Amino acid sequence: MTRTRKYSITTTLTFMTLMLAVSVNSQDENEAVVVSPEIAAAYSEIAVGYERLKPVFTAGCFDCHSDQTDYPWYHALPVIKGWMDEHVAEARDELDFSPGFPFGGHHNKRQADNLYKIKHELEEGAMPLKSYRFMHWGAAPNDEEKDSIYAWVDRSLIHLASHGQYPFNKPENVPGAK
DSSP states (O other), rough: HHHHHHHHHHHHHHHHHHHHHHEEESSSTTTTEEEHHHHHHHHHHHHHHHHHHHHHHHHHHHHHHHSSOOOOGGGGGGHHHHHHHHHHHHHHHOOOOTOOOOOOOOOOHHHHHHHHHHHHHHHTTTOOHHHHHHOOOEEEEEHHHHHHHHHHHHHHHHHHTTTTOGGGGOGGSSOOOO
């Protein structure tokens, strides 16, 4: 093998290894989020649960919290279009389901915070928004779907806590914590 080819293979393998350890999923493109192999493995396990629940999230969350917004006919009206576009942009900035788990948005470095907020907002009835539910009758998850989301969030938070990640840096926010 030539020296140039060996150097190219080594460089490629090094780059791929670094890409596994560093996630660049941030609003600031120059800011890298370092993810340890243990956290990456935890994220992979959490992502499996998310994929099972994705149809529920798609029905009630994706129109505002993803790049898969299905705009209604009245989005074409100028005043409504501006309001909806701004709302969707703010919602995606807060939490973006587009990449799957780990989620995007400005809290991408704090996935435990995102999970905690998903459960809390759902428990409080704050999400999906009432105005959205009024126009999209099937958007709100039923009790069984809510229970599935709560169970997934709880398992995920416990798993992340075992790696030192707590919602809002408070161990007491983890289910079962004393």
